[in-house]
Amino acid sequence: MDVKQIITDSSRAIADQYVLPEVGSTIAQRLTRQLAEGRYDGAATAQELANLVTVDLQSVNGDGHLRLIHHVDEVPDMPSEEMYLAMAVKQASSTMDGVRRVERLDGNIALLVIDPVLFDPPIAGNSITAALQLVAKADALIIDVRTVRGGDPYTVALICSYLFDGPPTHLLDMHDRQGKHLQQFWTLPYVPGPRFGGTKPIRVLTSAGTFSGGEELANDLQFLGRAMIVGERTGGGAHPRVGLRVHPHLELAVPVARPTNPGTNDNWEGVGIIPDIEVPAEGALDAALQSLQTQTATACKPRSTDRG
Incomplete structure (x- = not known):
C-alpha cells in the first residue's frame, strides 16, 4: 500500500474539486502536513488508513460526505460516475x-x-x-x-x-x-x-x-x-459527492456541489x-x-x- 501516493492523490482531488474552494485547500494542506509528520505511518491496512484519513478530512468543517471509504471488494477501475453506478446497482439488488x-x-x-x-x-x-x-x-x-x-x-x-x-x-x-x-x-x-x-x-x-x-x-x-x-x-x-478510486480498496468521496432551497442561500449542511x-x-x-x-x-x- 503506497500511503504517500494515496494521500497525494487525495489531497490534489480535494484541492481541485471540493465544493468550498478555500476549505478544500485547507483540508488538502492538512492531509499533506499529517503525512509529513508521520500520522499515517502506523496504518497497516487500507481500513486503518481510511479511518485515520477520514478523521482528518472532517476535522476542518465536519462535512460528513467528505471521507475515505474502505471497500472489502475491489473498487472498479472506472470513472467515478460509472463506479458509483456499479456499486449502487449491486446494493439495490439486495x-x-x-x-x-x-x-x-x-x-x-x-x-x-x-x-x-x-x-x-x-x-x-x-x-x-x-x-x-x-x-x-x-x-x-x-x-x-x-x-x-x-x-x-x-x-x-x-x-x-x-x-x-x-x-x-x-x-x-x-x-x-x-x-x-x-x-x-x-x-x-x-x-x-x-x-x-x-x-x-x-x-x-x-x-x-x-x-x-x-x-x-x-x-x-x-x-x-x-x-x-x-x-x-x-x-x-447537504453536499452531493463523487467517488474517486485512490487504491484498489479505497474510494475518496469528494463533495462537489451545494444545494439551496428556492429563493434562499440556505441548506441543511452542518445543521x-x-x-x-x-x-x-x-x-x-x-x-x-x-x-x-x-x-x-x-x-x-x-x-x-x-x-x-
Missing part, C-alpha cells in the same frame, strides 16, 4: 431497490419505509413509483427515512411529484464550487398512475442518522409546507433538518400517528355558531 416496507395502518394511513438509500431513478424508479401508486388512495401518508443514508435528487423529485398537485413545483437549486448555478429540480408534470396529491396530510420520520438524500426529501417537503417532520434532528449532510415534532427516533411513528389523529379530529370538529 435491498429491494430501497423500498423496505409498504403498509396500510389503521385509519387508512399508509406507511412507506425507505431504506437504506434513495437509489437513482434508472435503478429503482419502477419500485418507487409502484410503492407511491399503492399508497395514493390512503387518507394520510407517513414516509419513514430514519435509516436513509443517501440518495439522488432526481429520486427525491420523483417522490415529491406524487405529493403535489397542479403545475411543477420548484424543489431545489444546485450550485458548483464557484457558486455558479448548475441545475434546478422540480416536480414532474406527469407521473405513472395516480398521485397521493397535494392536500392530504403527510408526516416524515427522521433520526439523527438520516443523512444526505433522506434529509433532502424531508427538507423539500418541510420547506414547501407539504409535510411535518417527526423525530430527531438529522445528520446535516440538519429540525423536526416540527421532536421526539426520540424510536417513538417517531407513534408520535406521527398521534399527530395525524389530532389533525383529523380538529378538521372534523364542528364550528360553533353565533346565534346572537
Whole structure:
C-alpha cells in the first residue's frame, strides 16, 4: 500500500474539486502536513488508513460526505460516475431497490419505509413509483427515512411529484464550487398512475442518522409546507459527492456541489433538518400517528355558531 501516493492523490482531488474552494485547500494542506509528520505511518491496512484519513478530512468543517471509504471488494477501475453506478446497482439488488416496507395502518394511513438509500431513478424508479401508486388512495401518508443514508435528487423529485398537485413545483437549486448555478429540480408534470396529491396530510420520520438524500426529501417537503417532520434532528449532510478510486480498496468521496432551497442561500449542511415534532427516533411513528389523529379530529370538529 503506497500511503504517500494515496494521500497525494487525495489531497490534489480535494484541492481541485471540493465544493468550498478555500476549505478544500485547507483540508488538502492538512492531509499533506499529517503525512509529513508521520500520522499515517502506523496504518497497516487500507481500513486503518481510511479511518485515520477520514478523521482528518472532517476535522476542518465536519462535512460528513467528505471521507475515505474502505471497500472489502475491489473498487472498479472506472470513472467515478460509472463506479458509483456499479456499486449502487449491486446494493439495490439486495435491498429491494430501497423500498423496505409498504403498509396500510389503521385509519387508512399508509406507511412507506425507505431504506437504506434513495437509489437513482434508472435503478429503482419502477419500485418507487409502484410503492407511491399503492399508497395514493390512503387518507394520510407517513414516509419513514430514519435509516436513509443517501440518495439522488432526481429520486427525491420523483417522490415529491406524487405529493403535489397542479403545475411543477420548484424543489431545489444546485450550485458548483464557484457558486455558479448548475441545475434546478422540480416536480414532474406527469407521473405513472395516480398521485397521493397535494392536500392530504403527510408526516416524515427522521433520526439523527438520516443523512444526505433522506434529509433532502424531508427538507423539500418541510420547506414547501407539504409535510411535518417527526423525530430527531438529522445528520446535516447537504453536499452531493463523487467517488474517486485512490487504491484498489479505497474510494475518496469528494463533495462537489451545494444545494439551496428556492429563493434562499440556505441548506441543511452542518445543521440538519429540525423536526416540527421532536421526539426520540424510536417513538417517531407513534408520535406521527398521534399527530395525524389530532389533525383529523380538529378538521372534523364542528364550528360553533353565533346565534346572537
